[in-house]
Amino acid sequence: MYLPEYCEFLSPVQIASGHHVLEKIPGFLKALNAKRPLILADKGVTAAGLIGIVEDAIKDNVQIGAIDDDVPPDSDLKVVSRLSDVYRKNNCDAIIAVGGGSVLDTAKGLNILVSEDADNLMEFAGANKLKRPLKPFIAIPTTAGTGSELTMAAVIADHDNFIKILFGSRFLLPDIAIIDSRMTLTLPAFFTAATAMDAMTHAVESYICLQKNPLSDAHALSAISLISKNLLNVIRKPDDQEGRLLLAKAATLAGMAFSNSTVGIVHTLGHSVGGVCGVPHGTCMSIFLPYGLEYNYHLVNPFIAELLFPLAGPEVYADTPENKRAEKTIEYIRQLNQDLHDATGGRHARFLSEILNRDGEQMVKKSHFDAIARISIGDGTKFYNPEEIDYDDSMLVLEASWDGRPLNRNLVKKNA
Amino acid sequence: MGEYKTYRPKRKILKWLYLYVFMWFTGRAIKIAAKVDDEVKKEFDSIPNNFNVALEVLPYGPALVVGKTEDGKVQYLGSSTKDKKIDLRMIVHNIENAMQLFTFQESTAISFMRNRLYLDGEIPYAAAFVRVFDAVEVYLLPKIIAKLAVKRYPAWSLIRKLSGRVKIYLRAGIGV
Amino acid sequence: MSRTDYSDFLCPIKFCCGKLALETLPAELRVYNARKPLILFSNKAVINGLIDPVKQAFDDSEMVAGIYDGVPESPTLSTIRELSDIYIKNGHDALIAVGSGSVMNLAKVLNIVVSGEPGDLKTCQGEDKITKPLNPFFVVPEASATGLMANGSACIDNFSFTSRYLIPDYLAIDPRIVQQETVGVIIDAAMRALSSSSFAYTLPDTDYFIDPYAYLAIQTICENLIPVIENADSKKGFKDYLIMNDTEKGKMALVTASVIGGFISFCQPAGIVMRLSEALSEYCQLSSGILAGLLLPYGLEYAMLKEGYQTEKLLLALAGPDVYSRTPENERGKSAMGILRDIQDKLFHLTDGYIPRTLAGAGISENQFSEMIERMSQNDEGIDSKGCLSILNHAREGRPVSDI
Numbered sequence: 001m002y003l004p005e006y007c008e009f010l011s012p013v014q015i016a017s018g019h020h021v022l023e024k025i026p027g028f029l030k031a032l033n034a035k036r037p038l039i040l041a042d043k044g045v046t047a048a049g050l051i052g053i054v055e056d057a058i059k060d061n062v063q064i065g066a067i068d069d070d071v072p073p074d075s076d077l078k079v080v081s082r083l084s085d086v087y088r089k090n091n092c093d094a095i096i097a098v099g100g101g102s103v104l105d106t107a108k109g110l111n112i113l114v115s116e117d118a119d120n121l122m123e124f125a126g127a128n129k130l131k132r133p134l135k136p137f138i139a140i141p142t143t144a145g146t147g148s149e150l151t152m153a154a155v156i157a158d159h160d161n162f163i164k165i166l167f168g169s170r171f172l173l174p175d176i177a178i179i180d181s182r183m184t185l186t187l188p189a190f191f192t193a194a195t196a197m198d199a200m201t202h203a204v205e206s207y208i209c210l211q212k213n214p215l216s217d218a219h220a221l222s223a224i225s226l227i228s229k230n231l232l233n234v235i236r237k238p239d240d241q242e243g244r245l246l247l248a249k250a251a252t253l254a255g256m257a258f259s260n261s262t263v264g265i266v267h268t269l270g271h272s273v274g275g276v277c278g279v280p281h282g283t284c285m286s287i288f289l290p291y292g293l294e295y296n297y298h299l300v301n302p303f304i305a306e307l308l309f310p311l312a313g314p315e316v317y318a319d320t321p322e323n324k325r326a327e328k329t330i331e332y333i334r335q336l337n338q339d340l341h342d343a344t345g346g347r348h349a350r351f352l353s354e355i356l357n358r359d360g361e362q363m364v365k366k367s368h369f370d371a372i373a374r375i376s377i378g379d380g381t382k383f384y385n386p387e388e389i390d391y392d393d394s395m396l397v398l399e400a401s402w403d404g405r406p407l408n409r410n411l412v413k414k415n416a
Numbered sequence: 417m418g419e420y421k422t423y424r425p426k427r428k429i430l431k432w433l434y435l436y437v438f439m440w441f442t443g444r445a446i447k448i449a450a451k452v453d454d455e456v457k458k459e460f461d462s463i464p465n466n467f468n469v470a471l472e473v474l475p476y477g478p479a480l481v482v483g484k485t486e487d488g489k490v491q492y493l494g495s496s497t498k499d500k501k502i503d504l505r506m507i508v509h510n511i512e513n514a515m516q517l518f519t520f521q522e523s524t525a526i527s528f529m530r531n532r533l534y535l536d537g538e539i540p541y542a543a544a545f546v547r548v549f550d551a552v553e554v555y556l557l558p559k560i561i562a563k564l565a566v567k568r569y570p571a572w573s574l575i576r577k578l579s580g581r582v583k584i585y586l587r588a589g590i591g592v
Numbered sequence: 593m594s595r596t597d598y599s600d601f602l603c604p605i606k607f608c609c610g611k612l613a614l615e616t617l618p619a620e621l622r623v624y625n626a627r628k629p630l631i632l633f634s635n636k637a638v639i640n641g642l643i644d645p646v647k648q649a650f651d652d653s654e655m656v657a658g659i660y661d662g663v664p665e666s667p668t669l670s671t672i673r674e675l676s677d678i679y680i681k682n683g684h685d686a687l688i689a690v691g692s693g694s695v696m697n698l699a700k701v702l703n704i705v706v707s708g709e710p711g712d713l714k715t716c717q718g719e720d721k722i723t724k725p726l727n728p729f730f731v732v733p734e735a736s737a738t739g740l741m742a743n744g745s746a747c748i749d750n751f752s753f754t755s756r757y758l759i760p761d762y763l764a765i766d767p768r769i770v771q772q773e774t775v776g777v778i779i780d781a782a783m784r785a786l787s788s789s790s791f792a793y794t795l796p797d798t799d800y801f802i803d804p805y806a807y808l809a810i811q812t813i814c815e816n817l818i819p820v821i822e823n824a825d826s827k828k829g830f831k832d833y834l835i836m837n838d839t840e841k842g843k844m845a846l847v848t849a850s851v852i853g854g855f856i857s858f859c860q861p862a863g864i865v866m867r868l869s870e871a872l873s874e875y876c877q878l879s880s881g882i883l884a885g886l887l888l889p890y891g892l893e894y895a896m897l898k899e900g901y902q903t904e905k906l907l908l909a910l911a912g913p914d915v916y917s918r919t920p921e922n923e924r925g926k927s928a929m930g931i932l933r934d935i936q937d938k939l940f941h942l943t944d945g946y947i948p949r950t951l952a953g954a955g956i957s958e959n960q961f962s963e964m965i966e967r968m969s970q971n972d973e974g975i976d977s978k979g980c981l982s983i984l985n986h987a988r989e990g991r992p993v994s995d996i
């Protein structure tokens with residue numbers, strides 16, 4: 001096993017999971033000394049009927065202070081400030097966030113304002129500015145992928161000044177994450193595939209990147225094995241509630257792994273492609289994942305080889321000679337993307353040129369590459385990638401992932 | 417029954433002095449590298465004018481402050497962050513961690529990994545500053561040590577490395 | 593198989609393990625806005641010379657630390673009173689406990705008192721009576737660390753407490769602290785953790801959130817226990833001052849595993865092996881951890897036959913994916929038990945017979961079994977007396993349990 005000279009691990013969020021956990025929320029609130037939660041969501045969550053499910057599950061046993069489902073996909077300071085008025089006007093004393101990354105980030109920002117009794121969120125921007133626990137905060141993720149309910153960071157935009165503000169503190173973490181299979185049951189197939197591949201990427205990257213440690217490794221291996229065993233089944237049989245729950249648990253495990261050991265080039269490029277072309281995060285993850293492994297191959301191929309076991313199971317692992325396992329892992333992930341592509345009627349993109357928007361137009365153009373590569377070298381995740389990433393490196397990977405060609409590993413710049 | 421005492425922390429003067437000298441020299445070297453090396457110059461171009469970066473050790477320093485003036489000149493601003501406008505901080509938790517970093521037992525990347533230091537400010541600028549820092553280390557240190565300090569030792573030509581090294585050492589050290 | 597319905601998991605501890613771990617203490621205290629910690633040392637920690645490295649970790653920080661050396665082996669309420677006076681009078685705002693066992697226990701109780709009102713010990717007694725987070729509580733374990741420190745239980749005189757808020761916030765495992773320890777103590781701690789982890793890992797309904805912790809503890813102990821014992825007396829060479837050697841890493845990993853084992857036994861009800869070994873330890877000179885190691889394969893075999901524990905899974909954690917993949921499915925459980933017995937056998941040889949391979953070797957006679965089980969079932973109604981007797985008899989002769 002890999003024992004680093006030094007490591008840290010912290011995952012202090014209580015995880016309550018099952019098919020009927022929402023009903024336990026009133027009890028959790030009571031244990032946290034809270035009586036009137038504000039429920040936050042976005043319109044998508046309401047449209048999918050999820051707010052209704054949450055409301056029905058808890059309304060008999062707790063007084064809901066207010067429900068606000070007006071969190072936009074790119075939430076900003078103004079939204080947070082508006083919500084703090086809603087919170088105060090309704091005498092709320094806890095936050096329940098239902099949704100994905102944006103809702104969770106907004107809730108984290110809101111929690112700072114209402115707990116510190118402040119009006120200006122900027123006072124708390126940056127790392128480690130918070131010094132004490134905030135108000136009770138329960139997160140109900142609805143995507144089984146992002147893992148934002150487990151990360152100590154929040155990004156909130158300031159649209160007036162065209163900047164994104166980063167907040168980092170362990171006190172931003174929710175007290176409890178509720179993993180209820182009903183929240184992901186109606187997720188469409190291609191969306192399930194993309195979010196699950198995001199979780200898969202969290203697990204895989206946390207296993208090969210620099211901050212890996214024995215505890216994050218153990219979480220990552222569990223997550224990979226669960227996703228690999230359940231993803232295609234769930235895509236083919238969307239109402240498989242048990243499979244859905246296992247995927248959601250896997251995403252949580254992956255979140256625990258990567259919030260401690262962080263991620264690398266797959267996210268570096270993914271963030272940039274998302275920023276420049278507006279491609280959904282999960283789609284970028286599935287496309288770049290095999291390239292991320294190829295790019296770091298010369299430094300971490302023993303770790304990549306170890307991933308074959310949770311991915312492909314004992315038979316394939318035993319049948320593959322030791323020196324072929326790392327390559328087999330990469331091949332396996334490419335095949336998984338192909339299978340997802342087939343199972344979703346082609347909606348799961350395998351390479352960049354294949355990503356289409358709702359109107360069937362190509363979202364990423366070759367002319368975007370320059371901007372993408374420029375942004376990439378300033379992305380925080382590049383610090384954690386085993387190999388250095390500069391402009392040319394990003395271009396190399398982008399070119400290859402344009403039409404799904406495997407990366408020519410000889411072209412990757414190495415230690416001179 | 418046991419006994420109660422209070423322990424007043426001692427100062428680690430020698431380590432502090434080592435860091436003071438090292439960071440002073442590196443700070444001056446950064447300023448000069450911005451003149452002699454095109455890549456370092458380009459990195460500084462990506463940082464806005466009137467922008468100061470500090471690498472500081474908690475809680476008593478020393479620090480390394482460099483910045484860009486209103487008209488875009490790169491400056492070394494000394495060993496203290498006191499009374500300065502700092503736009504980006506790279507904060508090392510304690511002096512032992514700083515010693516690991518500046519005796520090259522841990523690379524900048526590994527120090528980040530081990531939470532020996534953390535960032536407060538805009539990440540793209542921090543990334544640029546780390547690249548500057550890496551380049552300066554490649555100039556200042558012999559390859560065998562620089563390899564421990566940076567993630568990927570660059571394939572620079574011998575001429576670039578040596579001529580830069582001579583210029584930086586001379587001008588940072590004795591101000592030629 | 594999977595747990596189809598509800599599961600609830602929380603591990604609030606921050607683990608920090610390795611080179612310069614002690615030096616992280618001031619920075620971590622700053623996270624909680626604490627400025628003046630009270631550091632408690634057990635008598636043994638004082639003898640082992642642990643005060644210096646810990647207090648020096650505060651050098652060049654802005655924090656003035658209070659140091660209390662020599663917490664007695666069995667602290668009482670009057671110790672708590674004395675310490676809470678010190679804590680309050682000197683304006684401390686955090687606790688750091690260095691050592692193992694009694695000092696951890698004491699620190700938890702002390703933290704209840706200093707975080708609230710003086711009358712709190714009475715109202716906080718029992719399960720989950722503490723309703724809010726206490727003051728920051730950090731621990732620095734010695735090599736003899738058992739799980740005690742990572743769980744949420746404490747007791748003193750006639751008071752006992754159980755709460756998630758008693759679990760420490762921060763755990764710093766540093767190579768300078770985990771050095772001195774006797775072989776017996778290391779084995780005791782490791783085997784105790786191996787037992788609780790093995791039972792948690794093979795539960796008939798997998799708990800996916802405990803799984804990674806259990807997997808890691810088992811893997812760590814299996815890979816590191818024997819090498820650490822083999823090299824227990826080796827001296828540090830020059831090179832070892834620059835790069836951490838494997839024995840040092842192994843010791844730290846073992847302490848981490850012990851702590852995780854303790855955390856797991858707090859999340860899960862004690863398995864049959866832990867209960868039996870606690871009871872047995874009153875009949876012989878051996879500690880319950882060492883007895884748990886001896887009983888482990890027999891207890892697992894019984895649990896597999898009786899309740900469907902997934903012993904085949906254990907092979908993966910014990911021997912890694914290569915061995916697991918090459919072993920035919922129906923032999924994996926048996927192989928895993930073989931490895932556990934192997935470890936026991938190696939320990940027997942390495943310790944010149946101090947660690948027994950069978951209960952007969954431990955000097956426990958057959959006619960003590962029924963009396964012991966009788967006493968156990970008085971305190972614990974759910975116990976399967978016949979099963980226990982069968983486990984003990986098989987362990988006495990070193991015969992695998994193959995039917996019940």
Ligand SMILES: [Fe+2]
Pocket residue numbers: 146198201202267281285
């Ligand atoms: Fe992601």
